[in-house]
Amino acid sequence: MMNDNIKKKMCLNKILHNDNTVGYVFAAPFIIGFLGFTIIPILVSLYYSFTNYNLTTSETWIGLQNYARLFQDTRFLKSVRVTLIYVLTSVPLKLIFALFIAYLLTKKSRGVTFYRSLYYVPSLIGGSIAVALVWKELFSTRGLINSLFISAGLEKVSWFGDQKMAMIPLVLMSVWQFGSSMIIFAAGLKEISPTYYEAAKIDGANKRQIFSHITLPCLSPIILYNLVMQTISAFMSFTQAFVITRGGPNDATNFYALYVYNQAFKYYDMGYASAMSWVMLIIMSLITFLIFKSSKRWVFSEAGE
Amino acid sequence: MEGKAVGINFKNRASKIIYHCFIIVFGFIMVYPVLWMITGSLKNNAEILNSSLSIIPPNWRWSNFVTGWKGFGGIGFATYFKNSFLVSGLATFATVISSACVAYALARIKFRGRKIWFTAMLCTMMLPAQIILIPQYIIYNRLGFVGSIIPLVLPHFFGQAFFIFQMMQFTSGIPRELDEAATIDGCSKYSIFTRIILPLLKPSIVTTIIIQFYWKWDDFMGPLIYLNKPQTYTVSIAIKLFADASSTTDFGAMFAMSTLSLIPVFLIFLFFNKYLVEGISTSGLKG
Amino acid sequence: MKLKKLTAFILSALLITGLTACGSSDKASGANSEEAPSQTTEASADKTTLRMAWWGSQARHDATVKVIEMYEAQNPTIDIEYEFYDFDGYFTKLNTLVASNTVWDIFQLGGNFPTYMDKIVPVGEYVDSGIVDVSNTNDSFLSTTTWEDKLLGLSNGVNCYGIAYDPQLFSEAGVPEPTENWTWEDYKNACLQIHEKLGIYGSSKLDDFIGGASMGISQEDYALNFFASSNDKLGFDDPMMLKDYFAMRQELVKAGAYPDPGAIFEIKDIEGDYLVTGDAAMTWVASNQMPTIAAAAGREIKLATVPRKKADGPSGSTIQSSQMLCISKDSKVPEEAAKFINFFINDPEANKVLNGERGVPIMSNIRETLEAEADEAKKEMYSFVSLIGTFKTGEINVISPARKTEIEDQYKLLIEQVIYDEKTPEQAAQEIYDFAKKKFE
Structure with a gap:
């Protein structure tokens, strides 16, 4: 028992x-x-995604037609191009900026916590609709940016009327919200053991050498993390374009996610929108995979030593 | 010798002043748009739209807060704030608890199928939310949850991919030796979680609280789809109600309410701010 | 341990703030939300609940809620649960409800109602049974909401499109004021001359699709429409009919007499329109916006007709419903919904509260009472709508087929491409024709 x-x-x-x-x-x-x-x-x-579902009537199976249609849709092809440009400009800029500010703020100095909070503010409220409206105002014909241009003796820019320029306010808004990446970098920077720096100083390395031979490699896992997260969120950015530019002018800022939304909720083409998001999922998985794959070459891991 | 020391001191000082000036001026530029919005709550439409540069309101129109607070159709902003607090508070709490559990499993336990679930989690992060909106809505509707805050809060009890991933990152920074030592002391895997991992996750949890709270606070699409009585609207929907392009918009009142809507987010941030960076870097190493 | 305390603290802090917000500062609504459920459970046996929704501005929300309360006071057994949104939010929400077969009992629809045909119980059924009274209106008003011989809903107000202009700026620039049958050529020359003399835009933004495409085609011939009246194909077959509008828009933007896409984009609402701010002498309006725009401008604003293609040709203008209230197929109490719609449209007191904000009321008795009390801008609106009513028209199709939004977006895109010299007006006209045609295959 x-x-x-x-x-x-x-x-x-x-x-x-x-x-x-x-x-x-x-x-x-x-x-x-x-x-x-x-x-x-x-x-x-x-x-x-294999049907022509349009919300109000029941769907019929149309096979691969939606997927075939994608490759003839010039608006779709443009939206892929535009999104890629946005990702490739906003993500690196944001990360470089975040790293730069995080690096500046590692100095042991009075007020660092306050400064860090200050720089975090944009990230904290960036998602709010009011901020998007403010952003629109800053770049308007009579807005702050144009006034600065004029006082610097430059020409006014029609930010939302010029196809080549319309992307810039959106990229800047994304870079402006560098706060969360910065906080993560700051945490990473703190973790680098001071003994490395001391050793390097004894070897007579200058500041730039220390940065590129010690700081960057030690930080590489965190750079990878930020890179993946920011790339994913940049691919899906929707609100900025939806509120600020509505995709215009001439589809110059018609981001992928915005186009999906419009197909689904404006044109009621649910089937087509579903096919589009599946293609998006595949593209994004591929890019994330490539980043991880490449990371084996540039991410320095302590365990490997 | 003496002179040189003073020189270095002076040089140091100068560079310090330059450093601080740069950071402050740059920081001011960074928050300028926010300040403009806050002071916009004290201007009227003409003052907002025509003199978009100046921060200082020509007349301090506090009345914007009064008109804005009244809200729409007899429902005031007090109700909207209460609703937002409820949704954001619950969702944040649920996210922290569930994501920590899942992160522990995926980062520390070698169970069968772990890789598959990890991949699944990465995939959910990449999924465009717009597209599963309709099927998701239909499911919630079948369950009879539409019209309540359940669809807004429930998913958070199942972990949020972004935070799971983040917590996994931090968990992998916690030395395994700690686990091993605890196992030798007779700790089970369950108590390792509550006694070792969870306390050391604190910085990551604080980050989660801050980020999840303001994400939920700002969320517009979710409440729009799932709430259907003006009495249950959250602040973000209410703010959008000010702006209808087919008629005039009271920008002053809108900015006034937007300003108020930022206060809880700021408070949460200020309160946890000091844990944010300091905590992240020390806890995992020093224990 | 520390962490536990921390979480406990956050939670209690959150709960306390949440609860106090509910308990102290908001007694009225706090009490409301607490009582509401008990009310419905107790009263569900003898109370009927109607769900209703609309989109609009603050003024509309306030007025509509007041009317709902009036109705509830008169009909104690009816409980109306209402929702209101801005335009985009409304349709996103409506679509999710359509997908789950839970559309509100009473809902508001505009010209795109054929998209939701399957969801509407025609109000005509309740006219026949005597619940809805239409004795004070006539067929020309009812036809604005009739589709396939069914009266789908009752219009909350009728509208027509026009050009609002500032007579003062016209005279300063030495341009004659628009006549009843002025042409696009006149419009273009007025824009160019005003720009040349005063340095401002001649005109603020037009509704390109209505002006250039749907009205544009109807102005060619009394028998033509952009979308055929059956709404399953195009109502014209010569793409070059669309060319002139593209060419005109290109010329005006290049001359600086019309805002470029960026400047158009900066118009946030009526108050920010270039006519209101004094940066343009004309703008496109729907007649029910006239009182708002005049009030916003604070100076004399007049209404002119939309220009024609030929001075002696068709005007292309017609009276149409701005929005209507519909009864949904998902409703379990369609009869009660019909009774409310009857009240909303016919009750004089209710309409004093609504005050024509959704357009000119279709009931003659209501129109007369409101007209008698109207201010200058409203009088201009009423007389303008009656003027348009006297124009000779063909069978103008004011209803938009489901595919319209997509075609409209493509049309606007092509206008921008013409402005940026990526396409010629001929190419653009051909392309939009082909695009639209393909959507009906």
Whole structure:
């Protein structure tokens, strides 16, 4: 009897503390949510991408037509180009900027915490609709930016009327919200052991050498993290274009996510919109994969040493 | 010798002053748009649209706050604020708890299928939200949750990919030796989570609280789709109600309410600010 | 341990702030939301709940809520749950409701109502059964909301498009004021001359699709429409009919007499329109916006007709419904919804509150009472709408097929491409024709 009980208990304990059990107990919330509120909707949208579903009438199966249509849709091709330009300009600028400010703010000096908060403010409220309206105002014909241009003896720029310029306010708005990347960089910078710096100083390295041979490699895992996160969110940016430029002029800022939204909720072309988001998912996975793949070459890991 | 020291001192001082000036001036430029919006709440439409440069309001029109606070159709902003607090508070709490659990599993436990779930999580991060909106809505509707705050809060109990990923990053920075030592002391995997990982995750949790709170606070699409009584609207919907292009917009009142809407976000930030960076770098190493 | 305290603290802080906000500063609505559920559970046996929604501005929200309260006071068994949004939000929301078959009992629709045909219970059924009274209006008003011989809803007000202008600026520039049958050529010359003399834009933004395409085609011939009346194909077959408008827009922008896309983009609302700010002498309006624009400008503003292609040709203008209230197929109490719509349209007191903000009321008795109390700008609006009513028209199709939005966006895109010299007016005209045609295949 006793023995049996103990055996049972031990057995139960074994099961309870088995890695598989522990893993699934802790991962359970995500797995349930993922199956229920992500996987089912995703499959539904995959199904719709092969139909001509338009919300009001029931759908019919049209096979690959939606996908074929994508490659003839000039607005779609332009939106891919525009989004890529946006990602390739805004992400590096934002990261360089965030790193620069984070580096400046590592100095042990009075007020650093205050400064850091100051620079975090744009990220903190950047998502609000009011800020987007303010941004529009800053770049308007009589706005702050143009007034500065005039006082510097330059020509006024029609930011939202010039196809080549319209992207700039959006990129700047994204760069302006560099706060969260900065905070993460700042944390990374603090973690670099001072012994490295001291060793380098003894070897007679100058500031630039220290930065490129010590700071950057030590920071590389964090750069990777920020790069991946910012690339993903840049690909999906929607609100800025939706509120500030509405995709114009002449589709110069018609971001992928905005075009998907318009196809779905403005033109009611749900099937086509679903196909578009699947293509987007594939493009993004590919790029993330490439970043991770390349990271093996440039990310310096302590464990590897 | 003496003179040289003074020289260095002076040089140091000068560079310090330059450093501070640069940071302050630059910071001012950074927050200028925000200041412009805040002071815009004390201007009327003409003053906002015609003199977009000046920060200082020509007349201090506090009345904007009074008109704005009244809201629409007899429902004031007090209601909208209350709703926003409820949704953002609950969602933030749920995100922290659930994401920490999931991050622990994915970062520390070697269970079967871990890689698949990790990939699944990365995929959800990349999924454009607009497209699963309709199927998701239909599911919530079948469950009878539409019209309540459940669809806005429920997903947060299942972990949020972005925060899981972030917490995983920080967890992997916590030395495994700590786990091993605890195991030798007789700790189970469950108590390792509550006694070691969770306390050391604090900086990451603080970051999550700040970011999740203001994301939820600013969220517009979710409340728009799922709330259907003006009594349950959140602040972000209410602010958008000021701007309807087919008629005139009271920018003063809109900016006044926008300014108020930023206060909770600022408070949360100010309160946790000191944990943010200092915490992130020290906790994992020093324990 | 520390962490636990921390989380506990945050939580309690959040809860406290949440609760106090509810408890102290907002007694009225706090009480409301607490009582509301108990009310519905207790009263559900004998109370009927109607769900209603609309889009619009603050003034509209306030007035409509007042009318709802009036109705509830008169009909204690009815409880109306209302929702209001801005335009974009309204349609995003409506689409999700359509997808889940839970559209509000009473909902507001504009010219795009054929998209939602499957969701509408025609109000005509309740006219026949005597619940809805249409004795004070006539067929020309009812036809604005009739589709496939069914009266789908009742218009909240009728409208027509026009050009608002500043007579003072016209006389300063030495340009004669528009006549009833002025042409696009006159419009163009007026723009150019005003720009030359005064240095401002001749005209602020037009509604390009209505002006250039839908009205533009109807101005060619009484028998033509951009979208055929059946709304399943195009109502014309010569793409070059669209060319002149593209060419005119290009010429005016290049001359600086019309705002470029960036400047157009900066118009945020009526108050920011270049006519209101004095930077332009004309702008496009819907007649129900006239009182707002005149009030915003604070100086004399007059209304002219939309220019024609030929002075002796068709005007292309017609009276149309600005929005209507519809009953949804998802409603379990369509009859109660119909009763409310009847009240909304016919009750004199309710309409005093609504005050023609959605357009000129279709009921003659209501129109007379409101007209008697109207100010200058409103009088201009009323007389303008009656003037348009006297114009000879063909069968003008004011209803937009489901595909219209997409075609309209493409049209606007092409205008920009013509302005940026990426396409000639001929190419653009041909391209929009082909694009639109393809959408009906």
